[in-house]
Amino acid sequence: MPHQNRADLQVFLDRLNLRSRLRLDEQQAVLNLPAYAAQVDANADHVALGEMTEFASLVVTGVLGRFGQNAQGDRQITALHVPGDMANLQSVVEPKATSALQALSRTKILKIPHQALQSASARHPALAEALWRDCMVDAAILSQWVVNIGRRDAAGRIAHLLCETAMRQGVRQIGAVSFDFPLTQNQIADATGMTSVHVNRTLKTLRSVVTLAGRSVQVHDWTELVRQADFDAAYLQRDIGSGGKLRIATGD
Amino acid sequence: MPHQNRADLQVFLDRLNLRSRLRLDEQQAVLNLPAYAAQVDANADHVALGEMTEFASLVVTGVLGRFGQNAQGDRQITALHVPGDMANLQSVVEPKATSALQALSRTKILKIPHQALQSASARHPALAEALWRDCMVDAAILSQWVVNIGRRDAAGRIAHLLCETAMRQGVRQIGAVSFDFPLTQNQIADATGMTSVHVNRTLKTLRSVVTLAGRSVQVHDWTELVRQADFDAAYLQRDIGSGGKLRIATGD
DNA sequence: CGGTTTATTGACCTGGCTCAATATGTGTGG
DNA sequence: CCACACATATTGAGCCAGGTCAATAAACCG
Numbered sequence: 001m002p003h004q005n006r007a008d009l010q011v012f013l014d015r016l017n018l019r020s021r022l023r024l025d026e027q028q029a030v031l032n033l034p035a036y037a038a039q040v041d042a043n044a045d046h047v048a049l050g051e052m053t054e055f056a057s058l059v060v061t062g063v064l065g066r067f068g069q070n071a072q073g074d075r076q077i078t079a080l081h082v083p084g085d086m087a088n089l090q091s092v093v094e095p096k097a098t099s100a101l102q103a104l105s106r107t108k109i110l111k112i113p114h115q116a117l118q119s120a121s122a123r124h125p126a127l128a129e130a131l132w133r134d135c136m137v138d139a140a141i142l143s144q145w146v147v148n149i150g151r152r153d154a155a156g157r158i159a160h161l162l163c164e165t166a167m168r169q170g171v172r173q174i175g176a177v178s179f180d181f182p183l184t185q186n187q188i189a190d191a192t193g194m195t196s197v198h199v200n201r202t203l204k205t206l207r208s209v210v211t212l213a214g215r216s217v218q219v220h221d222w223t224e225l226v227r228q229a230d231f232d233a234a235y236l237q238r239d240i241g242s243g244g245k246l247r248i249a250t251g252d
Numbered sequence: 253m254p255h256q257n258r259a260d261l262q263v264f265l266d267r268l269n270l271r272s273r274l275r276l277d278e279q280q281a282v283l284n285l286p287a288y289a290a291q292v293d294a295n296a297d298h299v300a301l302g303e304m305t306e307f308a309s310l311v312v313t314g315v316l317g318r319f320g321q322n323a324q325g326d327r328q329i330t331a332l333h334v335p336g337d338m339a340n341l342q343s344v345v346e347p348k349a350t351s352a353l354q355a356l357s358r359t360k361i362l363k364i365p366h367q368a369l370q371s372a373s374a375r376h377p378a379l380a381e382a383l384w385r386d387c388m389v390d391a392a393i394l395s396q397w398v399v400n401i402g403r404r405d406a407a408g409r410i411a412h413l414l415c416e417t418a419m420r421q422g423v424r425q426i427g428a429v430s431f432d433f434p435l436t437q438n439q440i441a442d443a444t445g446m447t448s449v450h451v452n453r454t455l456k457t458l459r460s461v462v463t464l465a466g467r468s469v470q471v472h473d474w475t476e477l478v479r480q481a482d483f484d485a486a487y488l489q490r491d492i493g494s495g496g497k498l499r500i501a502t503g504d
Numbered sequence: 505c506g507g508t509t510t511a512t513t514g515a516c517c518t519g520g521c522t523c524a525a526t527a528t529g530t531g532t533g534g
Numbered sequence: 535c536c537a538c539a540c541a542t543a544t545t546g547a548g549c550c551a552g553g554t555c556a557a558t559a560a561a562c563c564g
C-alpha cells in the first residue's frame with residue numbers, strides 16, 4: 001500500500017526541502033512513512049471541531065479549508081491548504097482540533113499516522129525541526145491574513161489571496177499566468193471576511209487584471225495583481241537560503 | 253547572571269507545564285537556560301522586519317506586539333505577547349523575522365540564545381516538543397484573530413480581545429475582574445482592524461460591562477463580556493489534559 | 505508648569521452589507 | 535441527449551456600521 005503513495009510523499013518531501021536541509025537518510029524516512037489514501041467530498045468535514053485526530057493529512061489534489069465561525073454562524077475560512085500541504089501538521093503535537101477542516105472541492109488526501117511522524121521525528125531530530133519549521137510558515141501565512149482582513153480593502157484582499165495561492169502552488173513566471181483555484185465566490189468571501197455579493201462586484205472591477213474561469217484563475221497582468229495586493233512573498237519562505245541557517249539540529 | 257533570572261525562567265516553565273508534561277531533568281534544563289535581561293521602551297522596535305535574530309525573547313513585564321502593515325502604512329497588530337510569553341519562539345527554527353516586534357509599553361524581556369534552546373532541545377526531545385506545542389497555541393490564537401477581525405462587529409472584536417488577554421494572563425474568577433492592559437485606544441484599534449475613533453465610541457457602549465482605567469481593565473460583568481465576545485477559551489489550551497496526549501516523545 | 509500623548513466628541517461620508525430578483529451553470533437520472 | 539433540480543453567479547436598490555476630518559479636552563511626564 002505505501003508503494004503507490006511514494007509519488008505523493010515525494011511531493012511532501014519536495015515541500016520540506018524548500019525550507020530545510022535534510023540528509024539522505026532523513027529524506028528516506030519521509031518517503032517511507034506509511035500513508036493511507038482517502039477522499040473527501042466538497043463541503044464535507046474532514047476533521048470536526050474538537051475532534052481528537054490520529055493522523056496528519058497531506059493534500060494530494062483539491063483544496064482543504066480551515067473554518068471558524070462567530071455566534072451567528074457566519075463562517076470564516078482561516079487557512080487554505082493546496083496540494084503538497086500537510087493540512088494539519090500541528091495535530092502531531094496538539095491532536096485536539098481547535099477548528100474544523102473541510103474540503104472546498106473534492107479532495108484527495110493521504111493520511112499519515114501521528115505515531116509514524118513521531119517516531120521518525122524521534123529518530124531524526126532534523127526532521128522534527130523541519131516539520132516544526134513548516135508549521136511556522138503556516139503561522140506566518142496566518143499572520144498575513146490578519147493584516148489582509150484587518151487593513152486592506154476588498155480588491156486588495158482578493159488580489160492578495162490570489163497572489164499567495166499562486167505562489168504556494170509554485171507559480172513562477174510573471175506576465176500572464178493560470179493556476180488551479182476551485183473556490184466559489186462564496187468561499188472567497190469566507191476567506192476574506194467579505195460577502196459573496198461584494199466579492200462578485202470586486203472581481204468585476206479586477207477583470208482587466210484577473211478573471212476566474214471555472215475552477216481556475218487566469219491572471220492577465222501579474223505585476224498589476226501584485227501591486228493591487230501589496231504582495232511580498234518573503235513570508236512564504238520558498239527560497240531556500242533566504243532564511244539563513246536551515247539546519248540547526250546538530251545532534252551534538 | 254543567570255541566577256537572578258531564575259525566577260523569570262520559572263514563569264516560562266510554568267507556562268510550558270500548562271500544556272506539556274516534562275520530567276524533572278527537562279524542567280531543570282529550562283531553568284538552567286542562559287538568559288540576558290533587556291528593556292524596550294514603549295513604541296520602540298525590539299525586532300525589525302527581516303532581521304536575523306539569535307535570541308528568543310521572554311516577556312517579563314509589559315506587552316510586546318507583532319506588527320504588520322499595508323501599502324499605505326496602516327498598521328495592524330497581529331499578536332500580543334504578555335508576561336510569561338516567549339514572544340518569538342518561532343525564531344528558533346526560522347530566525348529571519350517575517351514581521352516586526354515592538355513594545356506597546358515599557359517592557360522588560362529576557363533574551364535566550366537560540367543556540368541554548370537548540371542544544372537543550374537536542375538533549376531533551378520532549379522539550380523540543382513542548383516548545384513546538386507552545387508555538388502551535390500561538391497559531392491557534394492567530395486563527396481566532398482572523399475570525400475576530402473577519403466576522404465580528406466592533407463590540408465583539410474588542411470584547412474578544414479583552415477576554416483572550418484576561419485568560420492568557422491567568423484571570424480565573426468570574427464576576428468582577430481587573431487585570432493589566434497597558435494598551436492605548438489607538439493600539440486596540442490596530443489590534444482589531446478598526447479606527448481609534450470607533451474604538452472610543454464602542455468602549456462607550458460597553459461601559460456597563462467593562463471600562464479601561466489607566467493601564468488596566470476593569471471588567472464589571474465577566475459573563476456578559478464573554479457573551480458579547482462570543483468567547484470560548486478552548487483554543488488557549490490552558491487546561492492540562494484537555495488536549496489528550498501531552499507527552500509523545502518516547503525516546504524509543 | 506509646559507509640552508506632548510491620548511481620549512473624546514461632532515459632522516459628514518462611503519465601502520461594503522442586506523434583501524431580493526434573475527440568470528447561468530452543472531450534475532444527474534431517464 | 536434532454537430536462538429538471540440545485541448550486542453558483544450577477545445585478546439592482548437602499549441602508550448603515552464604521553471611516554474620515556477636525557476640533558477640544560484630559561491625562562501624563564518630565
